[in-house]
Amino acid sequence: DTAVSQTPKYLVTQMGNDKSIKCEQNLGHDTMYWYKQDSKKFLKIMFSYNNKELIINETVPNRFSPKSPDKAHLNLHINSLELGDSAVYFCASSQSETNTGELFFGEGSRLTVL
Amino acid sequence: ELKVEQNPLFLSMQEGKNYTIYCNYSTTSDRLYWYRQDPGKSLESLFVLLSNGAVKQEGRLMASLDTKARLSTLHITAAVHDLSATYFCAVGSGTSYGKLTFGQGTILTVHP
Numbered sequence: 001d002t003a004v005s006q007t008p009k010y011l012v013t014q015m016g017n018d019k020s021i022k023c024e025q026n027l028g029h030d031t032m033y034w035y036k037q038d039s040k041k042f043l044k045i046m047f048s049y050n051n052k053e054l055i056i057n058e059t060v061p062n063r064f065s066p067k068s069p070d071k072a073h074l075n076l077h078i079n080s081l082e083l084g085d086s087a088v089y090f091c092a093s094s095q096s097e098t099n100t101g102e103l104f105f106g107e108g109s110r111l112t113v114l
Numbered sequence: 115e116l117k118v119e120q121n122p123l124f125l126s127m128q129e130g131k132n133y134t135i136y137c138n139y140s141t142t143s144d145r146l147y148w149y150r151q152d153p154g155k156s157l158e159s160l161f162v163l164l165s166n167g168a169v170k171q172e173g174r175l176m177a178s179l180d181t182k183a184r185l186s187t188l189h190i191t192a193a194v195h196d197l198s199a200t201y202f203c204a205v206g207s208g209t210s211y212g213k214l215t216f217g218q219g220t221i222l223t224v225h226p
Contacts, residue, residue: 004156033212041151041200043216056213090157094212100164101145101206103214105157 003027004106006091012112013081020077021109023091031055031096032074033103034066037088046089049074050096081113116141118205120217127193127224135220137186137203145206146179146186147214150199157202161188193224 004025013019025032033056034046048056049068063079074091088110092103117140127133137146145164149157161170163179163186170177174197176189186203200221204214 031212041219043157043202043204045213048212092212100162101212101214102147102159102162103157103212104159105149107156 002107004091004093004104006089006106006109008109009107010110010112012114014114015081015083017081018077018079019081019111020075021089021091021111023074023076023106025072025091025093025104025106027093027095027104029093029095029104030071031094032068032071033092033094034074034076035090035092035105037090037108039087043090047074047076078111081111083113086111086113116143116205116207116215118203118215118217120201120203120220123218123220125220125222127190127222129194129224129226130192132192133190135188135190135201135203135222137188137205137217139184139186139205139215141207142181142184143205143207144179144181147204147206148175148177148186148188149202149204151202151219152199160201190222193222195224195226198222198224 031050033048047066052068065077068074088108091106148160161177166181168179174191179186200219204216
């Protein structure tokens with residue numbers, strides 16, 4: 001069983017479209033994240049939810065809207081896609097009680113905006 | 115703002131050789147992580163270092179943390195081809211335990 005799973009794995013779309021990426025974790029963790037990896041492989045946090053509550057919201061355009069229906073799911077919706085949004089988006093999860101901060105990552109969703 | 119710098123960014127090694135990847139960070143933290151990423155794949159957690167002087171070893175890899183020097187090292191012993199990957203260090207900040215600041219990554223290629 002995949003611990004952190006994302007769909008879709010690949011997404012090719014036109015500028016201006018709206019798209020969503022879904023993430024689910026079966027690790028029983030209470031905190032989930034979205035990280036963005038750009039073409040130079042640089043990773044940066046975007047959002048974090050703890051028990052469905054938004055706790056980290058980095059400087060991200062408001063075209064990006066995360067939603068967490070429950071603590072096992074975190075989705076990312078992107079409006080009016082731009083060329084610069086092309087990247088690999090990684091979902092991750094952790095358990096806050098352990099206090100280690102170790103993240104477990106999904107396989108990534110590669111978004112290409114044409 | 116926390117900055118994390120790795121060096122080298124590219125490392126080409128022969129099998130059987132030893133080498134060290136360095137990770138420097140700019141502000142105080144006692145939480146440092148090493149991840150491995152294979153091309154097109156996810157990030158795999160290698161080590162979690164949570165205190166000054168922490169040292170952890172797994173197979174041919176050994177990681178250490180010096181919080182006073184704000185430095186972590188990932189030492190590779192007797193490299194084998196299977197170690198070829200990109201290695202990232204990441205530093206935790208404040209009480210946001212999952213907010214990690216990543217280094218640029220070190221692309222390691224091990225040649226026969």
